[in-house]
Amino acid sequence: MKVSPSYARLTEAFLAWSELHVSAPPKPRSWDSVQLLVGSAKVLDNYALEHLEKALADSNAELAPLGEPLKLNLGKHRWLSADREESYSDWLAWILQGMSGAAEILPLYALSDEVTGELLGPAGTVRREVRSQHGRTDIEVPIGKQGLLLIEVKVRNTGSELPSQLDRYAHKVADQHVERPLLVLLGTEAPEPNLDLFGFTFTSWEALCQRLRQYAHRVKESELLRAAAILIFCGAVEQNLLGFSGSPRRFRAMATVNYLHDWRCEV
């Protein structure tokens, strides 16, 4: 009897060969290109630093009688150091609790299209760290009679465990038979485009803070203290998670100038 060769055994060899494949001829090792790029970045940084003061002043004036939160150093507060995901979630949950409902909360996550009749209504009690067989969710906000906003908060780059985590939370919401689940992944960097997010929509911290700044700008006349608290939260996120600052670190001046310009564009 003729026996087929076991081709599967060759897979390992093919994989080893593919590792050896080089698509372009190797170039001599050199840092020349890097030094050229770094030199250009320094020129841009100097230019941006000249414009930063004006950008801070303009933003400061826009937020009067409050002020520009990037002028306040929030980088050394232990509550707000970069790896304190719980602190950021707690503060964000508190901010959401102060909002009236879907019409105010959902646009923060670019979910304005979802604000339809069935979702109109006040937000329920914002819940933190809800435990279930599927794990512990970061923030849950019941909205109206049929909606549930679930926010998974990330303050660092996400790892390979993210899809399975989101899958579990999507199942949790499905088990609850929520009619209008609104699933949000909040993070510093957008996940890989082809990654399955299991119905979650990504919102960046940068976009969220810009919208919160605009919100604080709108409510500062009537709710000065709440607006102040929201702006301080923005300042903490911007400095600790996004690297913006009134005294920016190397090569972050232009990013800060652009950021300050962008949030004011839609005021």
Next chain:
Amino acid sequence: MNNEVLDGEREFFVTGVRTYLEADDAMTEFRRLVQHKCRTVASRRLDELNQACGMHWTVKELDDYFEKNDKNHYLGKRIEAKGFGGVYFCLRLSREDASRPFDAFVYLYRIRKDLANGLWDRPGAIAPVTYKSGHSLGFGRPLPEDKIPDFEDYLDQAVTLLLAFINESGGLQKYLAQNVKLGTDAIK
């Protein structure tokens, strides 16, 4: 190994230790700058894209985009069409094609290969597709070395190609299955 190789390796290592973080910061800033330029172009053409795709996108929905593989790096912005995929605006840097190392590139992405099949099958008479795969339809404008400062203009032209293709095809909505309502419902 001879001494010359060892000296070269030592110098490369020492320069690397001294330069690495600065280089990494410069790369981060470069990516951000490209993304900012892509955002500017995408914002400018958003109304036309909304019309062609039957969407109600706003500038706020533009997310950062960075992807790389062995052949290409893509830096830019993307906007999501829930249940379908999205539109990507980017600078494509190629290792593969020495004659075309830089491209201003716009592409339509579908999450599943059975979505908008009619659109993927069209050759594109006015605006020929420059890149096609199971998931992507791309429209690129090669960026000559001396035109790099004009990247935004080239990206704008790539958007024009995408729009021409979608419009001559009768709009994006026409190709979507009944169960896909762009921007609201995910496909079950």
